[in-house]
Amino acid sequence: xxxxxxxxxxxxxxxxxxxxxxxxxxxxxxxxxxxxxxxxxxxxxxxxxxxxxxxxxxxxxxxxxxxxxxxxxxxxxxxxxxxxxxxxxxxxxxxxxxxxxxxxxxxxxxxxxxxxxxxxxxxxxxxxxxxxxxxxxxxxxxxxxxxxxxxxxxxxxxxxxxxxxxxxxxxxxxxxxxxxxxxxxxxxxxxxxxxxxxxxxxxxxxxxxxxxxxxxxxxxxxxxxxxxxxxxxxxxxxxxxxxxxxxxxxxxxxxxxxxxxxxxxxxxxxxxxxxxxxxxxxxxxxxxxxxxxxxxxxxxxxxxxxxxxxxxxxxxxxxxxxxxxxxxxxxx
Numbered sequence: 001x002x003x004x005x006x007x008x009x010x011x012x013x014x015x016x017x018x019x020x021x022x023x024x025x026x027x028x029x030x031x032x033x034x035x036x037x038x039x040x041x042x043x044x045x046x047x048x049x050x051x052x053x054x055x056x057x058x059x060x061x062x063x064x065x066x067x068x069x070x071x072x073x074x075x076x077x078x079x080x081x082x083x084x085x086x087x088x089x090x091x092x093x094x095x096x097x098x099x100x101x102x103x104x105x106x107x108x109x110x111x112x113x114x115x116x117x118x119x120x121x122x123x124x125x126x127x128x129x130x131x132x133x134x135x136x137x138x139x140x141x142x143x144x145x146x147x148x149x150x151x152x153x154x155x156x157x158x159x160x161x162x163x164x165x166x167x168x169x170x171x172x173x174x175x176x177x178x179x180x181x182x183x184x185x186x187x188x189x190x191x192x193x194x195x196x197x198x199x200x201x202x203x204x205x206x207x208x209x210x211x212x213x214x215x216x217x218x219x220x221x222x223x224x225x226x227x228x229x230x231x232x233x234x235x236x237x238x239x240x241x242x243x244x245x246x247x248x249x250x251x252x253x254x255x256x257x258x259x260x261x262x263x264x265x266x267x268x269x270x271x272x273x274x275x276x277x278x279x280x281x282x283x284x285x286x287x288x289x290x291x292x293x294x295x296x297x298x299x300x301x302x303x304x305x306x307x308x309x310x311x312x313x314x315x316x317x318x319x320x321x322x323x324x325x326x327x328x329x330x331x332x
Contacts, residue, residue: 218310
């Protein structure tokens with residue numbers, strides 16, 4: 001069972017070496033590692049080329065202006081092997097990651113796709129709160145919740161599957177992986193899951209980078225026609241608040257204060273629910289959870305604002321301007 005690991009990258013000089021080190025330390029060494037650079041303007045390619053001197057099976061393909069889907073497709077098309085393990089920059093694999101994916105495929109000989117799992121890297125109080133807010137951690141069992149959290153950046157796919165579903169969409173900055181997995185489901189391929197194949201995902205470390213990431217995610221999620229899975233519920237929530245505000249205007253002169261109170265109450269309730277759902281994964285006493293609340297409330301508001309801005313960006317830049325080309329420079 002020969003495996004090619006494929007990773008699309010662009011301007012990842014701060015994280016690419018961590019990814020390469022993780023791949024080179026695998027207990028099951030990949031037969032080939034293909035890094036597809038989408039037009040980096042930093043030292044990403046230089047770091048890869050330096051590592052190539054130490055690793056004969058590490059390849060670098062330059063594909064200017066390639067978004068992630070295009071990068072994966074180019075890597076898969078030029079891979080020397082039929083089994084393709086997909087991973088991304090910004091994550092680091094556990095040393096047994098590839099071995100666990102391969103073992104799951106051998107144990108389930110009918111499986112043509114194997115999904116591993118992921119967990120957030122928590123190195124500050126902010127990233128701890130971010131992990132609680134949106135960094136959903138899969139359960140240790142293969143159940144419905146685990147399936148919902150599957151990710152392309154921890155997966156093993158046979159080339160025949162990639163070909164059958166026409167690969168990844170190439171015009172999206174994000175959500176192309178969701179569409180790829182949806183196509184696999186619709187085609188009825190045999191899928192297996194192994195929570196023991198773990199990659200560690202770097203959380204966004206600041207408010208601004210979190211805002212930018214979710215704005216980009218939201219816009220391209222709309223472009224991928226996946227709004228029912230995300231933006232519809234957010235927009236419905238704020239539409240309900242606007243209706244309440246409109247009703248209050250005619251009932252009391254304190255409508256503005258009441259509207260603010262209702263909004264804060266909504267965020268507080270969401271923060272409490274989020275803490276409760278993560279109580280086993282991130283246990284803490286009352287004092288620490290109180291401090292978490294002070295970060296979670298504005299963090300949830302930031303994510304909502306970014307999500308709504310992403311919808312507006314989609315309306316202006318895509319819906320009303322359908323001929324506008326996507327650019328690889330649209331970074332998270």
